[in-house]
Amino acid sequence: MSENEVDVALGAPIEERATRLAELPEDQWFDRKSVRIDPKTLAKALVAFANAEGGTIVIGLNDGEVEGVKRHASHVNALRQASIDFTVPPVRMHADQVGVRRADGSTDALLLLRIPPSEGVHETHTGDCYLRIGDESRKLTQTLRTQLEYDRGVSVYDGTRVAGSIQQDLDQAALSAYRQAARAQSTYQRLLQARSLLTREGELTVAAWLLFAALPQSTMPHAHVRVMQYGSIERGTGSRHSVISGKDIRVEGRIPDVIMEAARLVDEWLPSRDALSADGRFEPIPIVPRDAWLEGIVNAVVHRAYSIVGDHVRVEIFPNRIEIESPGRFPGLVDPKNLDGISRYARNPRIARVCADLSIGRELGEGIRRMVDEMRLAGLTDPVFTQTQASVKLTLAADARIPAAVADRLPRNAESVLNALRRSRRPLGTGEVQEALGWARPTVVRHLRALRDEGLVAWRGQSEKDPRATWEIAFD
Incomplete structure (x- = not known):
């Protein structure tokens, strides 16, 4: 659900308003609280919303029933003061009341709190820091809090002013x-x-x-997407540059339009392969599932670091893969090595909320997990994220996934070794694999030998101590 569903419910006739609000699922931008909530407890939710993407809290509904706030005037005043009394620095919010009907037909009201995304990091008066993730106000460890404080330096850029604009x-x-x-x-x-x-x-x-x-590019020329198609699996250089003539296009316009046009080009240019359909006939299908690469483009555009003015989003289409590179590293709260447990965090919370209203994308975290699911359903390897000093590159490769029975016999994270070999597009020595992964040498050797025993990688060398020996993929 997006924030506009809350607004629609609030705009319903007074007889329907409470029922609609009670039926809405709590999520990233919406929460319900009993009027009996303690102001100190409410402060946790205020901090969580302010530290994330903002949101709305409705007070006076409990288990689908209207409690109302009219009979609790003094307590409601304490709730209105919760941000001042129990959050540091005080969370900025707008408080209002909306009329509702009780079950007996009498008129009452709900307390409505609107919290915008904050420019800084907030905590409760006890020193605890919270972040809204899904329908939870999750308490952060000291490490995650430190990362949030670091990330806040770039995450609020979408809230800065465009000088002289109206x-x-x-x-x-x-x-x-x-x-x-x-x-x-x-x-x-x-x-x-x-x-x-x-x-x-x-x-x-x-x-x-x-x-x-x-x-937008009239003042922010870097806010565009460049879509390219290559005729070879390598980019090449100079006279051997493999970009196909006419297949290097700069896409400009508003964010929703840029995403749609970039997606249209990928739909048109992405290579296909013949695959057996449900009716027993071979039909052409894209080498990478559409839902996977579309989520990749949406995440790249919505969550890129627009404060980095010297770079742009690139979508590169190869015969065997698609690569999407976006300016700005992952926020510290996101671990690209743990795709299944990745945390949600929006670098550009205002852009993310509007795009959610427009049903564009599934947001950072959910979108990445969806990419993983789509690639696995297609029998392909997991998405691979590579970070440089100033960007993130997503690779969606048309490489077959390891069969589940084989994967169960391998050491944990063995697929990371295969991904390192795939990314290199050439054989690697043991030391080069170690450098690419940042692992200890004995761990790398153990994983490589296990993969070799399963026939997944091949070792090429003259002897066990050959310094020029290499490893390469044996089954793609």
Whole structure:
């Protein structure tokens, strides 16, 4: 569910409002609390939302029933003060009340708290730090808190102002389409304010500009996607550069349009292979599942570091793989080596929320897990993420996955060794594998020998002590 579902429920007739709010699932942007909640406990949720992407808390609903807040005036005042009394620094929020009907037909009200994403890191008065992840307000360890503080230096860039910009600079047709998608009844200004797309002074944020300006690249030329197709599995250099003529296109425009156009080009250019269909006939299918590479493009565009002005997103299509590179390293809360347990974290929370309203992508974390699932369902190897000093590269390769029975016999993380050999596109010595993985030499040797015993890698050398001996993939 996206934040616009909450707005739709709040805009329902008073007789339906409580029921609709009670039926909404709690998620990244929405939570329900009993009116009896202690202000100190409420502070944990306020901190979690502020440290993540912001959100809405509705107070006065409990187990689907309307408790209301009218009979709890003094306690409601304490809840309104929770951010001042129990969060450090105080979480910025907007409090309001909305009318509802109780089961007996009488009129009551709910307390509505809107929390925007914060520019800094907040904690409770006891020194605990929380982050909203899915439907949980998760307490962070000291290590994760330190990483959050580090990441906050770049994560708020989409909330900085575009100097001299005003709402009238935005494309009115794009705003109208967004308001319709969000099913909002408010003015454009109220809608932009609700998504933290305007500064307190009324100027546009970077997020608003990238999402709704007629041509964002007029002031941010780096905010584009370059799509290329190669005729060889290697890029080549100089006269041997293998980009196909006419297949190197720079895609510009608003973020939603850039994603759609880049996806159209990949749909058109991605090679296919013949595969047996359900009806017993061979049919051409893309070498990489569409849902996998589309999530990769969405994540690259939505979560790239727009503060890095000298680089852009690249989508490179090869005969045997697709590579997507995006400026900015993974945030510290994300471990690219642990794809199944990756944490959700949005570098650009305002952009992420609007794209969720527009049903674009599944967000960082969920989107990555979806890529993994799609590749595994297609019988292909897991996505591989490689970090440089200033970027992340995703590789989706059309390489067959190890059979489950074989994988069970191998040491844990053996597939990382195979991925290192695949990425190199050439045989590697033991030391080179060790350097690529950052593992101890005995661990690398043990994994390589296990893979060799299963016939997955081949050793090429004159003797056991041959310094020029290499390892290579034996089954792709």
